[in-house]
Amino acid sequence: MSRKAADTLVRWAVALVATCAGACFSPSIAQELTIGTRSEMTLDPHHFWSTPNRAYNVQLYGTLVRLDERLQAQPMLAESWKLVDDTTWEFKIDAHARFHNSQPVTADDVVASFERARDLPNAAASYRGAIDGIKELGAVNPQTVRFLTKRPDPALLHQVAQVAIIPREIARTALQSDFISGKAAIGAGPYKFVEFQAGNRLVLTRNEDFAGEKGRWARVTFRTITDDAARVAALIGGDVDLIDLVPPSFIARLKSEQRTVVHMGTSDRTMYLIPDVGRDQSPFIRDVGGQPLSKNPLKDLRVRRAISLAIDRETLVQKVMEGAGQPANQTVAPGVLGYAEALPALRLDLAEAKRLLAEAGYPEGFQLTIHCTNDRYINDSRICQSIGQMLSRLGIKMDVQALPRAVLFPRITNHEGERISLALLAFGSGTTGDAGGILNNTIHTWDRQRGFGAWNVGHYSNPELDAAIESAAATLDASERGKRQAKAVAVAMEDLAVIPLFHSNVVVTSKKGLHYRIYADESTIADAATMP
């Protein structure tokens, strides 16, 4: 629907609100929480790997290890773990852990669950991608599971955190329909399955026998409301207590609304521009006359610096993202292990940018096409258009191409193909809990054999940096790894392998009277909502 109609909706709603009474979160119904979410749960926990599903899985099924708000590993069904050697990990299962059918959680159940996650046929977003670092696993005794990794892998905990644990009989024999009917929706999490109406709602109830910290709410209902304005209307109308993934355009209104409270926090995701620096001739760059250029301007660090200096990150955050963001000087989010503290802020300096561009040999500028998605990140095509305008001020004739991700992503990730000259992308640190995911996937040279650089679509290649990244990736000690990653990040940013824009925010809104702890990977967790 049009943005204007949606704005009008909220404007009218604001105008009609008088007090909080009646629509506030009241203690009389304190035990029940209704959440309006954008994504529905896939009840089969090993079929579709995505962040929303992981959030649902950890609440209903439980995992050996769970990720907290800062995406650090915490014990859940496993009470402890240790490194036997560089590539062998042992997890000790909590002796009190029980499934919802009172069966104890044993190592066999864990092994069966992981094997199912790895081998489930016809899974389009297979969990095999989530646990790729695991070579094999086995039960040492009923309480202990051993994991062997392909190489020393500090991110094993994050991989283990992706897989839901279900009873072994269900793992071996259940059909999809069993999960949807709820018959097989048995896990060991803090909440139990009650009811699922496809496309409408998922109802969970507190698991009183949960071994760890019990769930805060007696009953949680997840209502699926995919339309953003409808979700906001549901909150204002009092039909739900909390909504996630609030688009920035609603923030100002929701803040001024008496009945609601906006909760914001930094996410682990950073938006950035990726330039083609690998080729001598780039397909989407021409000179001012429209003729192909003899050499690729983006290979010159001065041109990349000029582009970075021409971008007004403050305006991007304040006007395009309506304040839901933070200007970035690197693609790792602050607070994440491997964040390079000493890097200076990236400022706006159009005069200096023009000077650099002229010095590099392009006083007249050139023609450049920027590619981005229009349906993947919040405001992605608007950000792209703003970047286009900002770079036009620099003297570069910009062409903005906003495409659906189903069309753009296969094109750019085909490393043998045309790819792009300049593109807008985002990446997060959620899968490793540190800068490793970003370094391995977006900065390291593309290496199909060894699985590096899948998203390094600009083909930036710095062999010394590659060695540093690989050494960091194999460092099991956290603080040493953080230091090495921070050094690598600093080198990559100084070389402008990618041009950072801003860190996104997670925006959640609730009724007045509720407090919500933001999770950096945008997980919607019922227990993160509390009454102060």
Added chain:
Amino acid sequence: MGVFLLRRLFQAVVTLTIVSLLVFIGVFAIGNPIYVLVDPSAPPHVVEQTVKNLGLDLPLYQQYTRFIQAALHGDFGTSYVHAQPSLRLIAGRFPATLELVVAGLALAMAVGFPLGLIAGHWPKRRFSRAISTISIIGISVPTFWIALMLIIGFSLELGVLPTGGRGATRSFLGVETSLLTLDGLAHVLLPAMTLSFFPMSLIIRLTRAGIREHGKMDYVRFAHAMGLSPMRILLQYMLRNILIPIVTILGIVFGTLVAFAVVTESIFSWPGMGKLIIDSIKVSDRPVIVAYILFVVTMFLVINLVVDLLSAALDPRIRLAGD
């Protein structure tokens, strides 16, 4: 009659084959769905393996042949997102959409018919002119705007009706329906009102036009001359003639509403087929898109057949091709 039905069956098969081909080509052109579904951190070799497993790397004609072979066995593919056979998924959501459309059409008929009769019988009155104007508005105004205004008015301002979702259901003849519970009715009222505006306006205009047209005909004048009361003429003699074009239109409108209640379902988060197809298109869930289009085409073919049979029953002058 037998020949007629056989011919229709043959035409149906041809139509479905052509449509399936068109849809396949169209869906192929949107792009590779894997990159929409797969988490960006998935290693490339896993992505490639998944592409192979799902047969997405095969050329178009091979994918199409595979699809046809499976379809002839009743297998229309498994949804990438929901892990269910796509036809079963759609059939599972169909009752909710049907419920909504039936409620909407019932409302449209209950309100539109009487209004249309009034407007047709007393065309010069101010009330009738008002009805005509409203019917024009009803046809022109976009659904989503009506939906939003209703939400603002009834849910946010008056707070008497919920903003969306489907209410509690009760089983009736083996099917779960929310029309039999108070909570269900509260939830279905606003979406049904939204859906009903367009057909209501159509019915008003058609009824009014029908009365105006038939009112001038000889049989009506003759009945007048014989001294029959206007009400009796209207209800006993004119109604049946007026109904024929309305029945035809309503059949098509019914099909359109079922297929395209998309906007209403999205805004009200009504868990029906329309919302399913929109969500599936957004994530490129190809099997569901293809199965949905074929389902809808089949539905239209059946509706057209029923409408033709009904028209023949109502109007003895109509002969079905093949009689």
